[in-house]
Amino acid sequence: MTVRFGRLTAVDGAGLTAPPGAVTGLVGPDGAGKTTLCDVITGLRRPAAGTVHLGDADLTGSAARERARRGIARTVRQPSGAATVRDTVRAAAARHAMAREYAGRTARDRWRRRLDARRDAGLRADEVLARVGIEEYAEQCARTAPPGVALLTDLARALTTEPAVLLLDEPWAGLPVRHARALEVLLRDLACEGLAVLLAERDLEPVLGVCDVVHVLDGGRVIAAGPPAEVRADSRVRGAYLADRPVTTCRSTAGAGPRWAALRRAPR
Numbered sequence: 106m107t108v109r110f111g112r113l114t115a116v117d118g119a120g121l122t123a124p125p126g127a128v129t130g131l132v133g134p135d136g137a138g139k140t141t142l143c144d145v146i147t148g149l150r151r152p153a154a155g156t157v158h159l160g161d162a163d164l165t166g167s168a169a170r171e172r173a174r175r176g177i178a179r180t181v182r183q184p185s186g187a188a189t190v191r192d193t194v195r196a197a198a199a200r201h202a203m204a205r206e207y208a209g210r211t212a213r214d215r216w217r218r219r220l221d222a223r224r225d226a227g228l229r230a231d232e233v234l235a236r237v238g239i240e241e242y243a244e245q246c247a248r249t250a251p252p253g254v255a256l257l258t259d260l261a262r263a264l265t266t267e268p269a270v271l272l273l274d275e276p277w278a279g280l281p282v283r284h285a286r287a288l289e290v291l292l293r294d295l296a297c298e299g300l301a302v303l304l305a306e307r308d309l310e311p312v313l314g315v316c317d318v319v320h321v322l323d324g325g326r327v328i329a330a331g332p333p334a335e336v337r338a339d340s341r342v343r344g345a346y347l348a349d350r351p352v353t354t355c356r357s358t359a360g361a362g363p364r365w366a367a368l369r370r371a372p373r
């Protein structure tokens with residue numbers, strides 16, 4: 106994939122595969138091109154060169170909505186609107202129910218099934234909220250809920266669409282310890298159920314224990330890819346993180362425990 110913004114090449118021939126049944130990490134320092142690559146995958150941005158495939162289907166020319174319909178879901182950082190957590194997730198479940206294809210002998214049968222599915226959207230939403238671990242916040246406004254809850258609301262919203270591919274952009278940022286640990290377990294469970302999970306993260310450490318394979322992006326190029334332990338030991342990866350800023354050893358601000366205590370780039 107190659108993506109240009111005027112003279113700047115934000116993604117420079119980078120490619121990756123996020124297989125079903127695995128958590129794939131996309132890691133890189135600020136400006137490495139992670140968000141741009143995710144934008145291309147979800148259809149929000151057109152590449153100058155390259156293709157996006159979902160299984161055998163070439164989605165390069167298809168619109169974002171069509172990719173979502175085919176099962177590519179992405180979390181955004183902050184849900185918008187004044188709806189409660191439950192209503193945000195229920196609305197997504199209802200939209201998904203209405204957009205799906207239903208089997209049935211006649212158009213009337215199919216329509217009835219669609220309406221039944223929409224009626225069940227509330228139940229589906231409650232199930233997903235419990236799975237993500239935020240049912241206690243169901244009646245809070247999603248936009249003003251604590252940062253971790255807002256993110257998990259969005260994850261719940263994405264899960265109600267029964268995606269085949271789930272993209273998460275820095276999901277651990279600002280997440281309280283309890284939710285951070287639960288999210289690790291949930292992502293592993295989702296992968297075990299056959300989902301392709303793609304995790305974009307600035308730091309390497311948070312993804313090490315969760316990912317099966319990590320791709321490290323720097324300057325728009327994939328400089329290393331492989332199992333987490335191999336990638337962590339790679340001299341090019343250490344170079345990318347040590348290159349232009351001092352490195353501190355610190356605990357994650359999310360306080361997720363010693364496994365996250367690690368190499369982090371110091372703030373600019």
Ligand SMILES: Nc1ncnc2c1ncn2[C@@H]1O[C@H](COP(=O)(O)OP(=O)(O)OP(=O)(O)O)[C@@H](O)[C@H]1O
Pocket residue numbers: 110113115133134135136137138139140141142307
């Ligand atoms: N709309 C845009 N117009 C011009 N340049 C852009 C645009 N979006 C991103 N860039 C540039 O493209 C490069 C890659 O940015 P991108 O946001 O994809 O990186 P990132 O790895 O997601 O970084 P971060 O973790 O800081 O979000 C950066 O140099 C950025 O300044």
